[in-house]
Amino acid sequence: MRTGAFRALAALTGLLFVAGGAALFVAFFAYQRPGSEPLLPMGPLGHYFAAFAGCALVGWGGALLAGARDLATGRGIAPMTAVALAGLALYRMLGWFMGDYYALMGDLLRVEAAVFLVLALAFVWLRPAPAGRIS
């Protein structure tokens, strides 16, 4: 039961991260087209870092997909995934009361933070048991 839930969690999160990462990576190249109008007003530097984050997300998502297939791998990557998800939530919460980000995204920041914290909790509690132990 727990292992099945972990596989589903890791696979879905991994797929989401790979897709999101690929979109950020493609956005960088789309922005370079002459006369392009980006969806988000990030500017050249923002798109540069979006491409960086996109590549990192593809790698992270790929690791999660590997963790969904192999539970020993999943057990290894679950704790740091929870830490990173908590970090994603923490900077959104800070961004909520820093006026710049509130003006851009409003309460979406707090909603996203809540989603990331729930995901982090899921990775903490669904983390597969060591090999040889029944969970």
Next chain:
Amino acid sequence: MRYLATLLLVALFALNLWLPSSPLGRRGNERAVRAHVPALW
């Protein structure tokens, strides 16, 4: 360790819920927006 992580995450979750009713949340963030930041909508 699992319980400590849970405690931290639940504390962050509670802080996230409490933010709007905190003095920081009531201050009115819109006034602190920097002039060069464009609005999305």
